[in-house]
Amino acid sequence: MPDPTVNRRPGRGPRAAEAIFDTTLRHLAERGYARLTIEAVAQESGVNKTTIYRWWPSKPALLRAALIHARVLDIDIPDTGSLRGDLIALTEQITRLLTDGRTEPVARAMTAGTGLPDDELAALTRDFFADRFSREQPVFIRAAARGELPADTDPMLLLDLIAGAVWMRVLLRREPVPPDFARDVVDAVLPR
Template sequence: MSRRRGERLEQAILDVAWDLLTRVGYARLTMEAVAAEAGTSRPVIHRRWPTRASLALAALEHAAPAETEAPDTGTLRTDLLALMGQVAHRLGTVHGEVLAGIVAETARDPDATHALRTRMATTAQGHVVATIVQRAVDRGEIPTIRLPERVAKLPFDLIRNEVVLYGNPPGQEVIAEIVHSIILPSILQASATETGAA
């Protein structure tokens, strides 16, 4: 059998890492186990992913990209509820377990902190909320708005916070409370500010 190299080897390693994550969880994932099942060596893996956290996050992106499509239900409120439901569902799977595991490591491992921050920076997905808000503007639900970046990231940040603090994604009641009490008011406040400045 020919020896795998380059991209083929990377794909094989990520496939194995994802399979192990789904079978044994992040806490029991080891570089040695990945190397053994992928038919390679630990140094080979370390050259590409120097830490368990970076490997787990790469496997997560490889197997289940974090990109979320903007729901189009017909109203701003129901779009936001649907989006939060999608994100909560994803974080109720191995995504959330990996995230919680890496967060637990950050207290003692600067590399895990860096890997997690890099992942969050590249998957903030504020553009999804911006798309939802722009559709609401186009429908005439709200005035034209310059959506602050921090507001655009709120749905993702708040659900991640629930997973990290409580170990589980929020249910429908909590999602509704977050949307009605935090996200919608923040968007409407930004809209009012924009209108007042016009």
């Protein structure tokens, strides 16, 4: 589903966009996708629902924008000078997102998408991960230029293995993350 904010000039969004995104994500975490409503988001964000509908004409469009553009879910793409260092830094950021009190419930709610009508939340979750993967591409482009990756390396597989380990440990098994977990995961996955 196209995001109406993507092709807009900077500064041409609702001034309260971040508050709208934060409220949307909180409502997703607290109420689930089925009970998330634009009306409740508007009321709690302090904006008219017409403002939200002007920018995001449906609940899926609003949630997609919140998942992709909310600052609370942002990660910084590292440039440590090595693929190993970059992947450890990414893994640490993923771990923080999945263990932080504000973002962990959002991640947990995102995994509840299957079984909904037309799997709307599952589709939005796929959009979120596709966006993150596209943002992380510089890590692999730089690593290839430095000769750190074999030509047949699948960057998505590497990220799936690394992020999957964090998601499995934190969200599915609900186990604590040891101090060197990011390093250990990257060392187990990175081609030698």
